[in-house]
């Protein structure tokens with residue numbers, strides 16, 4: 001009988017190639033498939049031994065080379081390509097085979113695909129994979145959801161290839177249907193928020209504090225050794241130290257200030273609106289990428305309006321405040337994302353365990369951070385915690401750092417340095433922790449012009465007033 005392989009992967013771009021090599025490093029044999037012959041050959045060359053890693057451009061050869069039940073992961077761009085690959089593979093598969101979509105697919109697409117494949121007896125699950133190219137090679141965080149039966153078959157492979165946090169693999173079955181893609185989507189929303197906040201702190205340190213790139217590197221590097229320890233703070237420090245190959249300057253100063261996006265942050269924000277869950281730091285992070293894209297308009301507007309020259313500040317004090325404010329705002333961003341997950345779990349029947357999600361984000365993924373160990377503990381202590389801000393262990397962390405956020409937001413407002421992520425994080429905190437908000441007035445206005453009725457503080461029921469009489 002011809003040799004068969006433990007694991008199949010379609011899409012041999014950088015992520016796919018790295019993932020398959022990671023599978024092979026962990027003692028499993030793997031077979032790749034891509035229409036591009038160059039990519040197939042590159043994998044065979046890099047794999048070194050075709051008994052362990054092999055590949056083909058032909059779907060038939062690919063499917064025939066896999067041991068049953070076949071375990072096939074797709075790492076192709078989200079959207080129509082996923083459907084095309086599934087349609088191409090399905091006639092070649094048998095009942096009980098498993099297809100895993102490892103891309104950033106929109107969660108409702110995953111639900112549709114799962115239902116369709118279930119009719120054919122094929123297990124399908126969406127598994128978010130985070131950690132970029134390096135993560136795929138050395139250990140990503142993997143967020144699978146969908147067919148539990150199918151997951152059992154790939155569990156040993158996923159646990160072997162996933163990143164490890166204190167020996168524990170950063171992967172676990174998250175829940176039915178599109179739970180995996182949904183969790184990855186919110187992961188990316190949080191990622192957008194953290195990145196926006198980091199860029200605002202950079203702006204303050206550079207334009208108010210006058211820090212050089214070397215000093216920026218030193219600040220972020222030292223923060224990364226403390227409570228802000230995280231992948232994003234770590235790479236930010238490295239970015240400031242990067243020299244430019246094409247000029248004598250630092251690379252950061254040569255990069256155009258327009259940030260692109262593939263859509264997962266926007267989806268998080270849109271879906272949060274549908275659920276009625278506030279995620280303002282994520283919303284504004286998406287809007288800021290959109291504002292950044294308007295470079296030409298921004299340049300014209302800049303010439304029309306004078307902006308204040310930032311008042312001088314004490315560098316050392318500013319650096320300390322920035323560390324505190326960034327920590328505070330990171331907490332707010334995770335709190336918003338976790339809140340969205342808690343609500344989505346009820347709405348879509350995902351049965352999510354938030355403690356387990358935080359746990360598999362502690363290593364491998366883009367939002368990995370020391371804070372996630374604390375978040376894990378908070379949700380393990382109370383699985384029904386509606387919001388991280390209600391966790392007793394977070395109260396002192398927030399109290400110690402919120403004032404720095406207040407000072408920096410007010411400095412930014414007075415001095416014309418946009419702090420939308422930080423100010424939204426602060427506003428979120430102030431609003432969420434206010435037992436009384438002025439929204440009674442909005443109810444009154446709604447009732448005034450539209451007879452929408454209102455409730456009262458002092459008695460049950462719904463009331464309407466003839467305001468104009």
Ligand code: 6PG
Pocket residue numbers: 104129130131132188191260261262263264265365366
């Ligand atoms: C990850 C990332 C990844 C995402 C990129 C780009 O977890 O490895 O989230 O999945 O695609 O970060 O996202 P944008 O292009 O939308 O910024």
